[in-house]
Amino acid sequence: MRFASLGSGSRGNALLVEGSDTLILLDCGFSFSETVQRLRRLGLAAEDVNAVVVTHEHDDHIGGVARFAARLGIPVYLTAGTLTAVAARFRDVDCRCFDPHAPFRIGALTIEPFPVPHDAREPAQVVFDDGRHRLGVLTDVGVSTPHIRTMLSGCSALVLECNYDTRLLAEGPYPAALKARIGSRFGHLRNDDAGELLAALDRSRLQHVVGAHLSESNNHPELVERVLRLALGSSEAAVSVAHQDAGISWIALE
Numbered sequence: 290m291r292f293a294s295l296g297s298g299s300r301g302n303a304l305l306v307e308g309s310d311t312l313i314l315l316d317c318g319f320s321f322s323e324t325v326q327r328l329r330r331l332g333l334a335a336e337d338v339n340a341v342v343v344t345h346e347h348d349d350h351i352g353g354v355a356r357f358a359a360r361l362g363i364p365v366y367l368t369a370g371t372l373t374a375v376a377a378r379f380r381d382v383d384c385r386c387f388d389p390h391a392p393f394r395i396g397a398l399t400i401e402p403f404p405v406p407h408d409a410r411e412p413a414q415v416v417f418d419d420g421r422h423r424l425g426v427l428t429d430v431g432v433s434t435p436h437i438r439t440m441l442s443g444c445s446a447l448v449l450e451c452n453y454d455t456r457l458l459a460e461g462p463y464p465a466a467l468k469a470r471i472g473s474r475f476g477h478l479r480n481d482d483a484g485e486l487l488a489a490l491d492r493s494r495l496q497h498v499v500g501a502h503l504s505e506s507n508n509h510p511e512l513v514e515r516v517l518r519l520a521l522g523s524s525e526a527a528v529s530v531a532h533q534d535a536g537i538s539w540i541a542l543e
């Protein structure tokens with residue numbers, strides 16, 4: 290299995306996961322042309338993508354999904370709650386609902402969804418499993434839960450939200466209501482919480498951790514790297530940070 294990010298942050302998210310002959314796009318918050326351009330960077334064409342999996346209806350995750358999927362004639366997998374929120378915009382799309390507690394298969398990959406606390410209708414995050422490796426993805430989550438820890442334990446790679454540094458958010462330019470939303474149990478994960486979660490997981494198989502969905506106003510990649518490395522302790526897993534524009538290049542699991 291290998292994975293890459295087309296971009297990560299509040300201005301758009303899209304993650305690519307490839308196993309054997311199956312290529313899945315997880316969310317797509319970019320316009321069609323922007324997505325094509327970002328795929329080209331990774332040596333891919335839009336036609337290479339087999340399916341889109343959607344985590345929730347916020348625009349930085351679904352902004353480009355309907356157009357992309359309709360143009361290519363590929364299915365979109367989403368929860369019934371998410372579909373309720375996007376139904377009007379997804380009329381021309383082959384939508385397939387998944388239960389956020391039930392694994393399902395797309396080609397060579399098994400997708401294990403799990404529900405998360407976030408201010409959307411029925412948000413779910415996912416673990417990808419190719420039979421050899423598990424890639425856990427967790428962004429757009431207010432707080433961690435015991436179920437999230439269970440799902441992410443034993444993964445070979447993690448894409449983990451590190452949205453904000455507590456001090457930078459408090460001192461930053463956002464209005465009080467937005468600060469409260471981000472910091473709430475249904476908002477976004479702060480660096481220290483991501484570190485605590487990582488430290489609590491079974492990391493015996495972990496090869497890579499990618500910090501993701503960083504706030505451009507309330508965070509710095511160096512802060513994220515420091516928190517993640519500290520949480521890893523003596524583990525030799527590699528740490529990287531996904532960028533809003535550059536995303537992250539292919540990471541292959543061995």
Ligand SMILES: [Zn+2]
Pocket residue numbers: 298299302347349350429502
């Ligand atoms: Zn988001």
Ligand SMILES: [Zn+2]
Pocket residue numbers: 345347407409429
């Ligand atoms: Zn969101």
